[in-house]
Amino acid sequence: MTTPLTVLHVDDDDDIREIALLALETVGGLNVTQCASGAEALKAVKGMSPDVFLLDVMMPEMSGEQLFAALRAMPEYAHVPTIFMTARVQPDEIVGFKELGAVDVIEKPFDPMALSDRVIQLVEKAKA
Amino acid sequence: MAVATNAKRRLKRAGLAFSAGLVAPTAVAAGDLSVALIPPIAAAPLLVGSIGALTVAAFFLVKARQIRKLTEDMQHQIMALNEHSIVSVTDDRARITFVNQKFCDSFGYSEDEVLGQEASLIYPEEKFEKFVNVRDMLAEGKSWSGEMRLKHKNGAPIWTRTTIYPLFSKKGKHVSSISVRTDITDSKTSQAAQNIRESLHMLRDQVFVFDAATLQYVYLNRAALRNFGWTESDYIGKRVGSQRANYDHSDFMRRAQPLLQGKTEQLIYELDIKDVPHEITLQLIPSHTGRAQFVAIARDISERQALEKTKDEFIATVSHELRSPLTSIKGGLGLVLSGATGDIPDKARNLLDIAHRNADRLVLIINDMLDLEKIAAGQMPFTMQRVDGAELLRDAVAANTAYAEKYKVRITAKGLEDGTQIECDPDRMFQVLTNLLSNAAKFSTPGDEVVVELQETDDATILRVTDTGAGIPEEAQASIFERFTQADSSDRRAKGGTGLGLSIVKAIVERHSGTIDMRSREGEGTSFIINLPRKQVETYPAPALHIAG
Numbered sequence: 001m002t003t004p005l006t007v008l009h010v011d012d013d014d015d016i017r018e019i020a021l022l023a024l025e026t027v028g029g030l031n032v033t034q035c036a037s038g039a040e041a042l043k044a045v046k047g048m049s050p051d052v053f054l055l056d057v058m059m060p061e062m063s064g065e066q067l068f069a070a071l072r073a074m075p076e077y078a079h080v081p082t083i084f085m086t087a088r089v090q091p092d093e094i095v096g097f098k099e100l101g102a103v104d105v106i107e108k109p110f111d112p113m114a115l116s117d118r119v120i121q122l123v124e125k126a127k128a
Numbered sequence: 129m130a131v132a133t134n135a136k137r138r139l140k141r142a143g144l145a146f147s148a149g150l151v152a153p154t155a156v157a158a159g160d161l162s163v164a165l166i167p168p169i170a171a172a173p174l175l176v177g178s179i180g181a182l183t184v185a186a187f188f189l190v191k192a193r194q195i196r197k198l199t200e201d202m203q204h205q206i207m208a209l210n211e212h213s214i215v216s217v218t219d220d221r222a223r224i225t226f227v228n229q230k231f232c233d234s235f236g237y238s239e240d241e242v243l244g245q246e247a248s249l250i251y252p253e254e255k256f257e258k259f260v261n262v263r264d265m266l267a268e269g270k271s272w273s274g275e276m277r278l279k280h281k282n283g284a285p286i287w288t289r290t291t292i293y294p295l296f297s298k299k300g301k302h303v304s305s306i307s308v309r310t311d312i313t314d315s316k317t318s319q320a321a322q323n324i325r326e327s328l329h330m331l332r333d334q335v336f337v338f339d340a341a342t343l344q345y346v347y348l349n350r351a352a353l354r355n356f357g358w359t360e361s362d363y364i365g366k367r368v369g370s371q372r373a374n375y376d377h378s379d380f381m382r383r384a385q386p387l388l389q390g391k392t393e394q395l396i397y398e399l400d401i402k403d404v405p406h407e408i409t410l411q412l413i414p415s416h417t418g419r420a421q422f423v424a425i426a427r428d429i430s431e432r433q434a435l436e437k438t439k440d441e442f443i444a445t446v447s448h449e450l451r452s453p454l455t456s457i458k459g460g461l462g463l464v465l466s467g468a469t470g471d472i473p474d475k476a477r478n479l480l481d482i483a484h485r486n487a488d489r490l491v492l493i494i495n496d497m498l499d500l501e502k503i504a505a506g507q508m509p510f511t512m513q514r515v516d517g518a519e520l521l522r523d524a525v526a527a528n529t530a531y532a533e534k535y536k537v538r539i540t541a542k543g544l545e546d547g548t549q550i551e552c553d554p555d556r557m558f559q560v561l562t563n564l565l566s567n568a569a570k571f572s573t574p575g576d577e578v579v580v581e582l583q584e585t586d587d588a589t590i591l592r593v594t595d596t597g598a599g600i601p602e603e604a605q606a607s608i609f610e611r612f613t614q615a616d617s618s619d620r621r622a623k624g625g626t627g628l629g630l631s632i633v634k635a636i637v638e639r640h641s642g643t644i645d646m647r648s649r650e651g652e653g654t655s656f657i658i659n660l661p662r663k664q665v666e667t668y669p670a671p672a673l674h675i676a677g
Binding site: 013015016018019020022023026027058087088090091092108109110111112113 | 447448451452453454455456457458459460462463466468469487491498502508509
């Protein structure tokens, strides 16, 4: 039996965090750590060995892109696959996220029953 | 001279030869009267003495010369009048009895066409009351003077300054009227043109008029002059683009071909003038000189663009703000419905299904609205390329088969064997086909077949999606491509559509310089026909009208 992925999920919306927790942990069986802001995430990540970062984009104070850059600047996390989970999904925006180095983008609203499978699939794609 | 001779005869009949002062009494003076004087001169010596006879003869000769001189002067005056004025005579019933050559030239009629006709012939229909008023005034012995708009045989307006004078018999009966008119059409026209020019000077838009063949400026309004820092006389002799060293006249003419060939009435495109965005409306108009002219109106659209940008940002923000709560609603409902939180009673499941389905609809509406706004704002990227038509159709069929099966409908593709290439943005054309196929399946009855067909003509590729469903009621057909329009709004709820799909389809097809038509008959089905002209990659670019200084 393979070890479930460890996910660091960051989103400022309490309700979405709750839905995502159910989707990833209860439905998908993944290990999930959640944070409500970039600053909180940068603290929480220390001591963690996440398999994937799942980041919201439009967050106050520190945006998803800024958090991504900060995590990339930390050598121990620079290689961790990152997925943006956002409502900003116009074709040019998706291209922009991928150019930053994200594995892919999961569009909000997402299907909670398929979310964990999608995350696993993207992490495998990043490792391949 | 035939006109004058005929006129003399007719005027004589009317008893007007002299009193009307129209027809030169040349023949009477120079010929008839001289001959008439000879017998008395010859007989004089027999009646009186030689001195007396000579005196009488001399007297008659002097008189004859005076009369000849007088009539010659009158002839010249009448010639001058005929040269300058439009002259006509009418009888007491306003029927035309005489016209001079100038009348025929001005109104386009031959003499035979007008003689005996009522003078209302040269009045525009809406001026018939005026004609009656003038006729009644003349019958009462009053003359009439003023400006009058009449009409040419071809209907064109003829402006005249007119005096009409009534003539009466010795018994006081109105027998005829004489009209003397001066054609003032040119001055009226030039005055109207001057008024238009003055009005154009008041516009904030820049107006350029230039010769279609030489591109020489004919007119610039004040705003256009200000743009170039010119005075009114500065543009004389200058051509469009003369300020630019690399201006290509033949290139402009090639681009303006749709106007010159009458394929379109106007071209509208955007162009920066001195780094300020402008919308250019270019039209081709015939001029009174017979040479066609371009009229270009340049409108500063910087404010409009700023407003559009604000609107786009607003829509993007709203759509994002709507998506976030929808994520929670849809996600929460999805988890509950999936049983992740435990069993749910059937009655509750039914209600949750409704809520979940409508959350899906909201997501679709938001996506479609964003798509439409992006197309309208030109922000949706289109990557034109040559693609295999058969492959595009197969992909579209494959993507919609499962959906069609939900409605027990079969999708069939035809015309795939010809190797037709389509020049399009494949992703967008796939979106168009998917929309039409899913619509067709949705509105078909179980067991029906939906056909998507590819055809090639000499200058276009035709894509046709046909169903044998209920068809679209005639009253709904005209607005079927408008936003939030479906044949029946209850359809939208029942079938889960957003009412924006066909608007997006039309917008995408038009971005390919194509057209989409719909043919439908209630009870028989509907066809959507997309016509994509060849050379999509070389779609007509905006004409480069280099009017920037």
